[in-house]
Amino acid sequence: MKPHLLLLFLLVACTAKQEKDTSVLFATDAEETDTLQYYDLHEIQASGKIIAGTLSGPDTYYDYHGKGMGLQYQLAEAFAQSIGVVLQMEISPDTTTLLQKLQQGQIDFIALEMPTWQTREGESLLRQAITEWWKPERVKQIESSTNNVTVTVRRHMRPVMQDATHGIISAYDDLFRRYSSAAGWDWRLLAAMCYQESGFDPQAVSSMGAMGLMQLMPATADAMGVPSDKRFDPEQNIAASARYIRKVSQSFSDIKDGEERIRFTLAAYNGGVGHVQDAQTLARKNGRNHQIWQEVAPFILRLAEPQYYRDPDVLNGYMRGSETEAYVRLIMTRWNQYRGSARSYSTGSTPAPARKSLQDGEYKSVVKSPEEWTPEEFSN
Numbered sequence: 001m002k003p004h005l006l007l008l009f010l011l012v013a014c015t016a017k018q019e020k021d022t023s024v025l026f027a028t029d030a031e032e033t034d035t036l037q038y039y040d041l042h043e044i045q046a047s048g049k050i051i052a053g054t055l056s057g058p059d060t061y062y063d064y065h066g067k068g069m070g071l072q073y074q075l076a077e078a079f080a081q082s083i084g085v086v087l088q089m090e091i092s093p094d095t096t097t098l099l100q101k102l103q104q105g106q107i108d109f110i111a112l113e114m115p116t117w118q119t120r121e122g123e124s125l126l127r128q129a130i131t132e133w134w135k136p137e138r139v140k141q142i143e144s145s146t147n148n149v150t151v152t153v154r155r156h157m158r159p160v161m162q163d164a165t166h167g168i169i170s171a172y173d174d175l176f177r178r179y180s181s182a183a184g185w186d187w188r189l190l191a192a193m194c195y196q197e198s199g200f201d202p203q204a205v206s207s208m209g210a211m212g213l214m215q216l217m218p219a220t221a222d223a224m225g226v227p228s229d230k231r232f233d234p235e236q237n238i239a240a241s242a243r244y245i246r247k248v249s250q251s252f253s254d255i256k257d258g259e260e261r262i263r264f265t266l267a268a269y270n271g272g273v274g275h276v277q278d279a280q281t282l283a284r285k286n287g288r289n290h291q292i293w294q295e296v297a298p299f300i301l302r303l304a305e306p307q308y309y310r311d312p313d314v315l316n317g318y319m320r321g322s323e324t325e326a327y328v329r330l331i332m333t334r335w336n337q338y339r340g341s342a343r344s345y346s347t348g349s350t351p352a353p354a355r356k357s358l359q360d361g362e363y364k365s366v367v368k369s370p371e372e373w374t375p376e377e378f379s380n
Helices: 005-020 029-035 041-047 071-082 095-103 122-135 136-148 173-183 187-198 220-221 234-250 258-271 273-285 292-303 322-342 375-379
Strands: 049-055 063-064 067-069 086-094 354-359 362-367
Touching: 005 029, 005 071, 041 049, 041 122, 049 095, 067 071, 071 086, 086 354, 095 122, 095 234, 122 220, 173 187, 173 234, 187 322, 220 234, 234 258, 258 273, 258 292, 258 322, 273 292, 273 322, 292 322
Parallel strands: 049 086
Antiparallel strands: 063 067, 354 362
């Protein structure tokens, strides 16, 4: 072959190889499969994130007030921190699905039981890092701290009713009245909720990081636009909570009965919208009315049982439902008590507004009961 023809042949061959190596748009499925790369330790560290797969449960992983809980989650998070990355948890309904996700590269390892966390074959560096990190004393320490977790609120409790004689619930009654319309609720219901959350202590802090009168979680405060230096401010805290209540309530807009919708909204404020909707799903599957709280509450409780939280139609897994059921029950009871003691649109000893009514040709003062007045009438 002549030299110039040989040079041309080599140029064309190299160009064709380069196009084949760099072309993504025209790669075949077989080519994609052949070149598929799974992350090992170095690639995981470069990406800044490791993905762990597990099952939902009290000892593995569950969401509580927007935070991850469970022993396997705590262990996986500690391991992620040790290699300098953040943790992402992926929940599967069963171990078969977990293995499929592992082999398909959707997760980096399976976190079920230590020291047998499972990685893909070939991920020798990740497996070595897990083996070196796992120490019985470290696991025992994390397990002890996880088992002893109790969600407490550091607060100075105020009286449940500041002045029953004059119908004053708390020092924040004016704020509850001012922002009740943002929530679409009776102001006394906001007050009942506040007492349950913080005991009317504006400096209350929970072990989960909830803050202030209405115990706003940091993520909720962010979403509602409350600056970090204003989260204990009573007005900012109540106003943001009222807006959030309205947002949560919209998730149950199909429930036409107002008081029933309140119960579901309270449950979701405490336990999360997803968990409450899971309980509704279970209620429907078991022939109950998913829009009646008394029909759904038993399934809120059953979300602590494996046969229910691992139901294929349950999307959010395990839930500590006993707290949520009690939360709704106590607030509704206290709201009824407040309605019997505090006026709807006035507080203290101030009488309800009077109107003049034309009777027998003369104007006479007519005093309505507080329950008859609307906010619009009160503002006139």
